[in-house]
Every structure is written in structure tokens, then in C-alpha cells.
Amino acid sequence: xxxxxxxxxxxxxxxxxxxxxxxxxxxxxxxxxxxxxxxxxxxxxxxxxxxxxxxxxxxxxxxxxxxxxxxxxxxxxxxxxxxxxxxxxxxxxxxxxxxxxxxxxxxxxxxxxxxxxxxxxxxxxxxxxxxxxxxxxxxxxxxxxxxxxxxxxxxxxxxxxxxxxxxxxxxxxxxxxxxxxxxxxxxxxxxxxxxxxxxxxxxxxxxxxxxxxxxxxxxxxxxxxxxxxxxxxxxxxxxxxxxxxxxxxxxxxxxxxxxxxxxxxxxxxxxxxxxxxxxxxxxxxxxxxxxxxxxxxxxxxxxxxxxxxxxxxxxxxxxxxxxxxxxxxxxxxxxxxxxxxxxxxxxxxxxxxxxxxxxxxxxxxxxxxxxxxxxxxxxxxxxxxxxxxxxxxxxxxxxxx
Numbered sequence: 001x002x003x004x005x006x007x008x009x010x011x012x013x014x015x016x017x018x019x020x021x022x023x024x025x026x027x028x029x030x031x032x033x034x035x036x037x038x039x040x041x042x043x044x045x046x047x048x049x050x051x052x053x054x055x056x057x058x059x060x061x062x063x064x065x066x067x068x069x070x071x072x073x074x075x076x077x078x079x080x081x082x083x084x085x086x087x088x089x090x091x092x093x094x095x096x097x098x099x100x101x102x103x104x105x106x107x108x109x110x111x112x113x114x115x116x117x118x119x120x121x122x123x124x125x126x127x128x129x130x131x132x133x134x135x136x137x138x139x140x141x142x143x144x145x146x147x148x149x150x151x152x153x154x155x156x157x158x159x160x161x162x163x164x165x166x167x168x169x170x171x172x173x174x175x176x177x178x179x180x181x182x183x184x185x186x187x188x189x190x191x192x193x194x195x196x197x198x199x200x201x202x203x204x205x206x207x208x209x210x211x212x213x214x215x216x217x218x219x220x221x222x223x224x225x226x227x228x229x230x231x232x233x234x235x236x237x238x239x240x241x242x243x244x245x246x247x248x249x250x251x252x253x254x255x256x257x258x259x260x261x262x263x264x265x266x267x268x269x270x271x272x273x274x275x276x277x278x279x280x281x282x283x284x285x286x287x288x289x290x291x292x293x294x295x296x297x298x299x300x301x302x303x304x305x306x307x308x309x310x311x312x313x314x315x316x317x318x319x320x321x322x323x324x325x326x327x328x329x330x331x332x333x334x335x336x337x338x339x340x341x342x343x344x345x346x347x348x349x350x351x352x353x354x355x356x357x358x359x360x361x362x363x364x365x366x367x368x369x370x371x372x373x374x375x376x377x378x379x380x381x382x383x384x385x386x387x388x389x390x391x392x393x394x395x396x397x398x399x400x401x
Contacts, residue, residue: 014054017152021047049093050148058155060086063142065099065161074134074170074257080111082142084123092117097125098143101165132167134253136303139163168302169253169260172392176265204228208288238271239287241323244304245312245333246279252306254389255334255359260301261392262330262357267294275300276322278315279307284322313339316347323352331356336370336384345380354382362389 021043028040066081082097095117100110111127140162147154204220207227220228244259246252259275266273267289274287275297283300285293310318312333323329329352331344336358344354356377358366366374366386374384387395 239327
């Protein structure tokens with residue numbers, strides 16, 4: 001229906017052009033005199049040019065989008081170049097080019113430009129998108145429009161060229177100070193680089209990404225025709241399982257940024273990290289280490305969205321079976337609630353090591369209610385760490401304190 005209306009509009013404008021030409025000619029014929037014929041001959045070039053534009057093949061134009069790179073950090077600038085080429089020298093009064101991309105987080109940014117090509121066969125223009133929002137953005141269409149000076153004849157064409165860019169969440173450089181989690185109640189901190197205790201092998205298991213080459217049990221691998229690694233006894237672990245709150249909140253982007261910063265710091269320290277979130281769907285990453293794990297988690301954080309359907313306390317209630325008692329469970333949220341403290345307290349009573357990081361805006365502190373809940377949580381053995389946006393590097397200093 002839309003295409004039919006556009007075609008009808010083009011036909012109507014062409015008919016209007018002929019009517020205007022006929023009216024001006026009729027006025028000159030019946031009125032006579034210099035003025036009337038001057039009007040006719042002045043209008044005649046515009047009318048002829050409009051008819052030529054109506055017959056001009058717009059498919060003669062070729063449009064190409066050039067992007068410098070396809071991965072960015074949030075708030076970074078992106079530079080895009082649009083190149084237009086054609087084969088003929090036919091004079092074109094104007095060309096309107098429009099480029100746009102849609103985002104997974106619902107925003108849309110457009111690059112629109114009016115060009116005066118004249119006889120030129122090659123045109124280029126550049127535009128800049130400032131402060132890219134986090135997410136996956138898809139370029140899919142380029143719109144081209146030409147027309148006459150009076151705007152009576154317009155021709156449009158849509159070019160399909162799909163490009164995708166990924167914008168990672170912003171992060172701050174942090175120094176992670178790991179918590180040594182014992183089977184006994186309590187936590188202590190360690191500044192040394194994380195090392196696994198490999199002095200005693202208690203079994204074997206299938207090889208997993210992130211396992212060291214030296215852990216491979218070659219005899220068992222040969223017997224089972226599959227890569228097997230040694231399983232070591234551990235009295236303590238530096239593994240971290242991050243559970244992130246995806247509930248809709250104005251500080252959600254700060255929560256994502258802190259999660260990204262923490263993941264980078266943990267893996268840089270040599271520890272292993274897993275991740276659990278529930279937004280439009282449940283996403284679980286087992287505890288792993290290495291560069292591949294970092295890429296997977298940051299890619300997920302680049303695309304993650306908010307949800308109104310489930311709170312962090314409900315996530316803990318539904319997904320507690322996926323949490324390991326030997327690992328520290330790090331909860332990252334922007335709002336401290338009684339339900340969350342109660343659920344974290346219940347897990348703590350089941351010998352889970354819990355740490356709750358509450359992310360607030362710049363120069364913001366906890367509310368009076370959150371301070372009360374923090375004191376209540378401390379009595380149940382749960383550490384509540386306040387983190388301000390822009391001061392993430394102080395987060396593990398608070399843990400040490």
C-alpha cells in the first residue's frame with residue numbers, strides 16, 4: 001500500500017508539471033506581451049529539466065558505505081564514509097543521501113546529507129557518530145533521492161548494504177585483590193597472583209577450554225580416545241561467579257560497566273570467573289579463565305538488556321543450583337533490597353561465600369534504607385560494598401577495608 005501511494009504521488013507530481021507548463025503557455029498565448037512570454041520561457045527550462053529527471057535512470061547511481069572498524073567502546077566516536085559513483089555526466093541538481101543504523105537497545109542514529117553533484121560522477125561525504133551507545137548496531141539500508149529545483153519531480157532508491165558493529169561497555173582499569181574462600185566461614189584477602197594448588201590429583205575429567213597443557217593426563221586420554229585432564233584437590237579457590245542484576249534501572253549502564261571492569265581485572269589477575277544473568281533469557285557462563293572467556297563475557301555484556309520480569313533475588317532463588325560453594329558469589333546490583341539480603345543470607349547459611357556490590361551514580365551514596373540493610377547483612381556474614389560510578393578502582397579497596 002505504501003509503495004502504491006508513493007507511485008501515485010510521483011504520477012500526480014508529473015501531471016502537475018504538465019499542467020503548470022500548459023497554464024503558462026496558455027497565459028502567454030492569450031495575454032501576449034513581453035512579460036507573459038518571459039514567464040513562459042523562464043519556466044520552460046525548469047519544466048524540461050523536470051521531465052529529464054523523470055526519465056533519468058536512478059539505478060545509474062551506486063552507493064557504498066565504508067566503516068573504519070567494527071568494534072568500539074561505548075562513548076567512542078565512529079567515522080563513516082559514504083561513496084557515490086555513477087557512469088553518466090548528466091547534471092544533477094541535488095542528491096539527498098541518508099544512512100541509519102538501529103540498535104539492540106532501541107536507539108536510532110542517522111547520517112543525512114544534501115549534496116550538489118552537478119556533472120561530477122564521484123561524490124563522497126563523511127559523518128561522525130559521537131558517543132556510541134553500548135550494544136550491537138546494524139546498518140542495513142542507504143537511501144538516495146534526486147530531484148529538480150522546484151521539487152515537482154523526485155526519484156528515490158533504497159540500497160541494501162548490511163554492516164554490523166559491536167560497542168562494548170566502558171570499563172575502568174582496576175586492580176583485583178582476590179578473596180581466599182575457605183570451606184570454613186570467613187574470607188581473607190590476598191595480593192599475590194592467583195595460583196592453583198596442583199600438588200595432589202584426585203581424579204580426571206574431560207578437557208575444558210582454559211585448562212593448562214601440563215594438566216593433561218595422556219594415558220587416560222589415550223585409553224578414552226578423548227582429551228582428559230587431572231582433577232586437583234582444592235582446600236580453597238579463587239574462582240568468582242558473578243551474578244548481575246538486569247532489572248530496569250537508570251543506573252543499569254553503570255552496573256554493566258562495573259561488571260565489565262571487574263571481569264577484566266579478575267582475569268588479568270589470573271583467577272577464573274563465571275557469569276550469570278537473566279534478562280530476556282537466562283545466560284550462564286561456567287567458571288573459566290583466559291582471553292577467550294573475557295571475549296565471551298564482554299560480547300555478552302555488549303548486548304545485554306534490562307528486564308522488568310525478574311529481580312536479582314528471584315534469580316538467586318531460581319538459579320542457586322548453578323552456584324558453586326567453593327567459589328565466591330559476587331552479586332552486582334544498583335539497588336539493595338530486603339529480599340536480596342534475605343536470599344543472600346540464606347545462601348550464606350548454606351556455606352556460600354557472598355559479596356554484594358551496590359553501584360550508585362557519581363558522588364552518590366547509599367540511601368538510609370540501604371545503609372540499614374547493609375548493617376543487617378553484615379550481622380549475617382554478608383559484605384555489602386558500595387561502588388560509585390567513576391570510582392570503580394576503589395571497589396576492592398573497600399573489600400580490603
